Amino acid sequence: MTHWTVLPVVLPAMLGAIIVLAxxxxxxxxxxxxxxxxxxxxxxxxxxxxxxxDGTISLYQLGDWAAPFGIVLVAxxxxxxxxxxxxxxxxxxxxxxxxxGWDARGRHFHALFQFQLMGIMGAxxxxxxxxxxxxxEILLIASYGLMIxxxxxxxxxxxxxxxxxxxxxxxxxxxxxxxxxxxxxxLNMADLAVRVAAIDPDASAGIRVASVLLLAVxxxxxxxxPLHFWLPGSYAEAPAPVAALxxxxxxxxxxxxxxxxxxxxxxxxxLTNGLFDTxxxxxxxxxxxxxxxxxxxxxxxxxxxxxxxxGSMGMMLIAVAAFTPQGIAAALYYAVHSTFAAAVLFLVVxxxxxRRGEVAGRLDPTNPMQGGAMVAGAYFVGAIIMCGLPPxxxxxxxxxxxxxxxxxxxxxxxxxxILASSLVAIVGFSRxxxxxxxxxxxxxxxxxxxxxxxGERNVADPAAPPAVMQMVAIGxxxxxxxxxxxxxxxxxRTLMATSDQLFxxxxxxxxxxxxxxxxxxxxxxxxxxDAPPTPDxxx
Amino acid sequence: xxxxxxxxxxxxxxxxxxxxxxxxxxxVIIGISLLTYAVNAFLFxxxxxTLNAAPVLQDGVSHYADPLPQALVLTxxxxxxxxxxxxxxxxxxxxxxxxxxxxxxxxxxxxxxxxR
Numbered sequence: 017m018t019h020w021t022v023l024p025v026v027l028p029a030m031l032g033a034i035i036v037l038a039x040x041x042x043x044x045x046x047x048x049x050x051x052x053x054x055x056x057x058x059x060x061x062x063x064x065x066x067x068x069x070d071g072t073i074s075l076y077q078l079g080d081w082a083a084p085f086g087i088v089l090v091a092x093x094x095x096x097x098x099x100x101x102x103x104x105x106x107x108x109x110x111x112x113x114x115x116x117g118w119d120a121r122g123r124h125f126h127a128l129f130q131f132q133l134m135g136i137m138g139a140x141x142x143x144x145x146x147x148x149x150x151x152x153e154i155l156l157i158a159s160y161g162l163m164i165x166x167x168x169x170x171x172x173x174x175x176x177x178x179x180x181x182x183x184x185x186x187x188x189x190x191x192x193x194x195x196x197x198x199x200x201x202x203l204n205m206a207d208l209a210v211r212v213a214a215i216d217p218d219a220s221a222g223i224r225v226a227s228v229l230l231l232a233v234x235x236x237x238x239x240x241x242p243l244h245f246w247l248p249g250s251y252a253e254a255p256a257p258v259a260a261l262x263x264x265x266x267x268x269x270x271x272x273x274x275x276x277x278x279x280x281x282x283x284x285x286x287l288t289n290g291l292f293d294t295x296x297x298x299x300x301x302x303x304x305x306x307x308x309x310x311x312x313x314x315x316x317x318x319x320x321x322x323x324x325x326x327g328s329m330g331m332m333l334i335a336v337a338a339f340t341p342q343g344i345a346a347a348l349y350y351a352v353h354s355t356f357a358a359a360v361l362f363l364v365v366x367x368x369x370x371r372r373g374e375v376a377g378r379l380d381p382t383n384p385m386q387g388g389a390m391v392a393g394a395y396f397v398g399a400i401i402m403c404g405l406p407p408x409x410x411x412x413x414x415x416x417x418x419x420x421x422x423x424x425x426x427x428x429x430x431x432x433x434i435l436a437s438s439l440v441a442i443v444g445f446s447r448x449x450x451x452x453x454x455x456x457x458x459x460x461x462x463x464x465x466x467x468x469x470x471g472e473r474n475v476a477d478p479a480a481p482p483a484v485m486q487m488v489a490i491g492x493x494x495x496x497x498x499x500x501x502x503x504x505x506x507x508x509r510t511l512m513a514t515s516d517q518l519f520x521x522x523x524x525x526x527x528x529x530x531x532x533x534x535x536x537x538x539x540x541x542x543x544x545x546d547a548p549p550t551p552d553x554x555x
Numbered sequence: 556x557x558x559x560x561x562x563x564x565x566x567x568x569x570x571x572x573x574x575x576x577x578x579x580x581x582x583v584i585i586g587i588s589l590l591t592y593a594v595n596a597f598l599f600x601x602x603x604x605t606l607n608a609a610p611v612l613q614d615g616v617s618h619y620a621d622p623l624p625q626a627l628v629l630t631x632x633x634x635x636x637x638x639x640x641x642x643x644x645x646x647x648x649x650x651x652x653x654x655x656x657x658x659x660x661x662x663x664x665x666x667x668x669x670x671r
Contacts, residue, residue, distance in 0.1 A: 146627055150630065150634070153634045153638070156638075157638065157641060160641055160645065164645060169652035169653045172645065172648045172652045172653065173649045173653050173660060174660070175645050175649065176580060176645050176649045176658065177660070179638075179641065179642045180583055183635075183639075184575065184590070186634075186638065187587070187594050187635075190594040190595075190631055191594055193598070194594065194597045194627075197602070197623070197624065197627070198601040198603075203623075203627075249660060
């Protein structure tokens, strides 16, 4: 057993601790540690991805305890893909945070950032349902800190809503896990897959409740329609690099859906038959529609982008809801694409806001921003990616999704909503862009550059073009999207293999369950003789 | 006894949900606390109610209380306690910064209010 699999979790955890303890008064040192750690994480993620790319499923038993009782980490194709995606996103985000000075506007940005990465990596790698909950909480508690980084009344209020909503989600998650445990007696995902398949369909009420509860939990994380209310406010108010990192957080919810409903509750399982046709697909369609209508109706550019993130989750989950290997592959492509697209746009929003003084991101014409051409260009490219216009990755992603849902019962509705919502999104983004970048020139004739001085403390010098590091960070994200377009063929083959692996879970289950490790031997001579019987059981 | 425990969890959950739907942060936080108590009790009994049984493996004992839910509920208690502390602090910060303790964003609060 090698220890590589656990390193993406351990490395950010150690770095977070080092940053908070040793470099708390040295911002530049914290920056160096954070950047170096994120790059090292990228190398690790590439290594894991490469190791899993031939179909190997690597198991890591924490403390060497064998599977159903010990906690395991599993690195298969899907997990390593998501880990790599997170690492690829994290590098430009750290770069932007350093370049824009966001990390200097509050305390402990880099430490919280590393803890957040630890939670995300752990959530993708774990093979245990309760451990998944714990990693969710780690990433959430770090995100609470990042969400209110730099303070401000609007951000604190949005942060309160975000925390309350996610606390409710966590409570629901615990209810779901309790139900699952009461029905099956295990929380290891591979063990669950075996035991759920053995449940008598006539006595399945409990496990059905559990599967729906779990879907609701992941739907909250993924911001699917009736449960999406937390997203637009919190993403629009979050500091820009944090919002860009949050682009991966909705994918954690989608990952949970894909993982649990291919492994534990597979589509052919009669207990949960029809869950996706009846619930997930209509909800995903509505999510896409509402997201893009929100783009059209937004009065502030941050909310515009946040709503487009909601819409892109809808698009991804339409493909998931088809629950065919092709659908999952399309959904994964869309996940890669929309992560980068949303991150680009959130960073561009920050450039717009810091260049416009107190008007900030509101969609009112005002004085043209200085150095606006590059920002406008970045917005334009980001909007093309997000709306799914050719030639970039959004277009391919949308084609793949549409191709994947051809056999679904709701096929007509799906195509209609996808196509109509694309048009709505294009109109919405064009309106936002023209209000910010074009109409401002008409307003400004006569008194160039007067109002912009009336800004706040963190307004950049309006005459300065965007800092090099900020533009490099945005450029890297755009380059990732371009790469996903240019190498769409190989990428799609990899994703198809990933999806085939998900739909043939036997190797996953046998790897987890049959790898030997320490087991509990009966009696006190076992290695776990830690506590005497608890007194509260006596009467 | 099952009936008693189940009703207690049900009442706690119902009260929690009612309070969570209130408009101000204080009742909402109390509601979330009630919900976490309910879920902790729920997790605890998910290994079934057992009386006078050993929770740790011993030689010569065949009747056990399931030890796993006890471990799960300890984790859940620690996490929910920490999370409640975080939400109290953030809500307090929000109350001091916004001059009110409403959970909802006021209608004119669409978009960042400037204090970034």
